[in-house]
Amino acid sequence: MDSEEKKGLEQSYKTRNESLRDFYDTAKHVVDDAEQESLTPILNSLKQSKTQRYREIDQIGEGGEKKITLAHDETLDRKVAVARAIHAKNAQEQEQFLREARLTAKLSHPTIMPVYNMGLDENGEPFFSMEVVPGDSLKTIVRRLRDGDPKYKRDYPRETLLDIFCKVCDAIAYAHSRNVLHLDIKPDNIRVGEFGEVLVCDWGLAKVVNGSPATSVKNPGEFDSDVLNDMTLTGTMKGTPGYMAPEQTQAYGEKTTKTDIYALGALLYTFLTFELHVQGSNASEIVRNTRSGKVIPPRRRKPEWRIPESLSAVTMKALALDPAQRYESVLMLRREITLFLSGRPTEAERANLVKKVSLLLQRHSSIALLLIAYLVLTSALGINYLLKLRNERDVAQQARSEAQENFNLFLREQRVAKARGENLSEAVLYTVKSSDFINAPSMINVLNAGLQEEIDDEMRRDLLTQKGTLHFILQEFDSALDCFEQIGKSERIDAMAVISRKYSRLKNEDNQRLSDHQLADLFKEETDINPLILNYLYYHHMRRRPASGSPQEYLPLASSFLDRLNRINNPGIRPFILEPYEGGFQLDLTYRNYHTLLAEVSGAFRLNVLEPLQLKSLNLSYTRISDLDNLDGLKLDKLTLVKTPVQNKRLLPEKAEALGLKMIALDAEEYDNLIIERLKRSMVVIDKKR
Numbered sequence: 001m002d003s004e005e006k007k008g009l010e011q012s013y014k015t016r017n018e019s020l021r022d023f024y025d026t027a028k029h030v031v032d033d034a035e036q037e038s039l040t041p042i043l044n045s046l047k048q049s050k051t052q053r054y055r056e057i058d059q060i061g062e063g064g065e066k067k068i069t070l071a072h073d074e075t076l077d078r079k080v081a082v083a084r085a086i087h088a089k090n091a092q093e094q095e096q097f098l099r100e101a102r103l104t105a106k107l108s109h110p111t112i113m114p115v116y117n118m119g120l121d122e123n124g125e126p127f128f129s130m131e132v133v134p135g136d137s138l139k140t141i142v143r144r145l146r147d148g149d150p151k152y153k154r155d156y157p158r159e160t161l162l163d164i165f166c167k168v169c170d171a172i173a174y175a176h177s178r179n180v181l182h183l184d185i186k187p188d189n190i191r192v193g194e195f196g197e198v199l200v201c202d203w204g205l206a207k208v209v210n211g212s213p214a215t216s217v218k219n220p221g222e223f224d225s226d227v228l229n230d231m232t233l234t235g236t237m238k239g240t241p242g243y244m245a246p247e248q249t250q251a252y253g254e255k256t257t258k259t260d261i262y263a264l265g266a267l268l269y270t271f272l273t274f275e276l277h278v279q280g281s282n283a284s285e286i287v288r289n290t291r292s293g294k295v296i297p298p299r300r301r302k303p304e305w306r307i308p309e310s311l312s313a314v315t316m317k318a319l320a321l322d323p324a325q326r327y328e329s330v331l332m333l334r335r336e337i338t339l340f341l342s343g344r345p346t347e348a349e350r351a352n353l354v355k356k357v358s359l360l361l362q363r364h365s366s367i368a369l370l371l372i373a374y375l376v377l378t379s380a381l382g383i384n385y386l387l388k389l390r391n392e393r394d395v396a397q398q399a400r401s402e403a404q405e406n407f408n409l410f411l412r413e414q415r416v417a418k419a420r421g422e423n424l425s426e427a428v429l430y431t432v433k434s435s436d437f438i439n440a441p442s443m444i445n446v447l448n449a450g451l452q453e454e455i456d457d458e459m460r461r462d463l464l465t466q467k468g469t470l471h472f473i474l475q476e477f478d479s480a481l482d483c484f485e486q487i488g489k490s491e492r493i494d495a496m497a498v499i500s501r502k503y504s505r506l507k508n509e510d511n512q513r514l515s516d517h518q519l520a521d522l523f524k525e526e527t528d529i530n531p532l533i534l535n536y537l538y539y540h541h542m543r544r545r546p547a548s549g550s551p552q553e554y555l556p557l558a559s560s561f562l563d564r565l566n567r568i569n570n571p572g573i574r575p576f577i578l579e580p581y582e583g584g585f586q587l588d589l590t591y592r593n594y595h596t597l598l599a600e601v602s603g604a605f606r607l608n609v610l611e612p613l614q615l616k617s618l619n620l621s622y623t624r625i626s627d628l629d630n631l632d633g634l635k636l637d638k639l640t641l642v643k644t645p646v647q648n649k650r651l652l653p654e655k656a657e658a659l660g661l662k663m664i665a666l667d668a669e670e671y672d673n674l675i676i677e678r679l680k681r682s683m684v685v686i687d688k689k690r
Helices: 003-024 031-037 039-047 093-107 137-147 150-155 160-177 256-272 285-292 309-318 331-340 353-363 365-433 440-451 459-473 478-486 494-506 515-521 531-544 550-563 647-659 671-682
Strands: 054-062 066-073 077-083 114-122 126-132 135-137 190-193 199-200 577-582 584-589 597-603 603-609 615-619 638-641 661-667 684-687
Touching: 054 077, 077 093, 093 114, 093 126, 137 150, 137 190, 137 256, 160 190, 160 199, 160 256, 160 331, 256 309, 256 331, 309 331, 365 440, 440 459, 459 478, 459 494, 459 531, 478 494, 494 515, 515 531, 515 550, 531 550, 531 597, 531 603, 550 577, 577 615, 584 684, 647 671, 671 684
Parallel strands: 584 615, 615 638, 638 661, 661 684
Antiparallel strands: 054 066, 066 077, 077 126, 114 126, 135 190, 190 199, 577 584, 597 603
């Protein structure tokens, strides 16, 4: 290559090199402002002057203290929920509103509503922003379930509600670990998202307890009770009636973690029954019932729902009137629900061995089925073998028996004729002497046969006396009177003869039964008839009485017979009054000098005179009833025992459960604390002081 060509190549390379240097030199490349802004949109949005950060879209909801609106966060370009105070007109009220925001923001947990920001809007009003959770509040879910909404029943079975409850427990347990009490746990303040999210909201009543002492430099993770607690409402009752613990209803009551545990128990009760655990027509009555512990166990509140006994026991322990009787921590309460969901017995129910084995078999159903099948097969083979041996033995025994029977047949036939006359005499003699009139019609037949025989006058009088008595207790007064007239004058029958003559005129036929009211009048008669005979008269009357008879018609008979049974000298001075009660009636026997409610016949049959009254409430205060067996045969919701001399007090809890009691009123000082605590596990206990 000659020199000229070489110079040309060098010049060409130099020219291209300078062009490339100019192309990659950014300092020489000029970008206009519009192009520069398009490269930094987020920074530009923050630099721009805006009149407001949040653009309101719609109102989400409004409560007693604040309203929540759906807004668009212009800075972060997302939808948020913005809370603003409704009544915060002065600095103190605004400070309290902001305390909630700061306290909630410091609680970092997946089940606690996160707070994004707080500040003052263009009007100087405080606000804070939170996450928007699509879904429903638990209040809406419970209401829809109570109304029987098919979609909600499908989406929220009991197991799902218990899972939600466990997540709420997680949030409250975390807050307690940070020395924070919620103090307003209720369905309104819990949101459930479309994908299973559970968020505990509204920490406006929250309180910091046992916080670290204030120092000059504070740890951002610590909760400063001096700043975050509400100092303006000390000494006032704060919370929601129905979900407040008894101590929370007292203005200066001590609030502890047990206070939140009570509210969690109320929430669990709502999940199980879809109703509040305390009833009342207004907030004041609900608060009074909360303070007195008037809580009906869920199983008794909704018996038709078959609420598991274990869940009912857990709920009642969390709702104990005395905080010391509740669970020690939220985690212990949550563990009980986890035990139930895993098919294990809870500690609160105190399961017996049978229940524990039953749950064990349910958890291992496949193995249990194989074991049961094996046992059934083994038992079947064993039983078949035993039956075969038994049949062979029976065949041999039958052969021996036939031979012996043929030998004895002749001897029996010879004795029959002689024994026939002797047996009749023995049967008649037994019937005359017997005071057991349960089988009165059969006894009359035996006596009729005896009267056909040749007997002396004294025996005939005895037979007629017994026969007339039997006709009397069967209300066959014409037949009774016929027997008594054949006998003539006798102290044993004179009183019955007078009654028979009077009451035979009230009936068209001898076997017709007296009405309840007529028999009540009979028991009021001044007579010396043996009380045992009157008991049988009442027994046979009740045996023939239609089951459909009304309590009101029976009431006079119950009153007069109890007076006669308890030997009241002036019966009928204060008549019974039967008043309506839920599902039946109530009766007040206060101050009646009764020692028994039972009509005993033959020593084997006992009839409760009050049973046909269909009682649901009974007051035995200041009576002489001492034996709890006097309540046998009754099914009550409420029982009152004030100054009632109960002898076997330790049996009261078992007897109360057998009666089906939901409420019992008594003077607690008359009973051991252990008895009272056992009663409280399954019913409401009302302490009536002297």
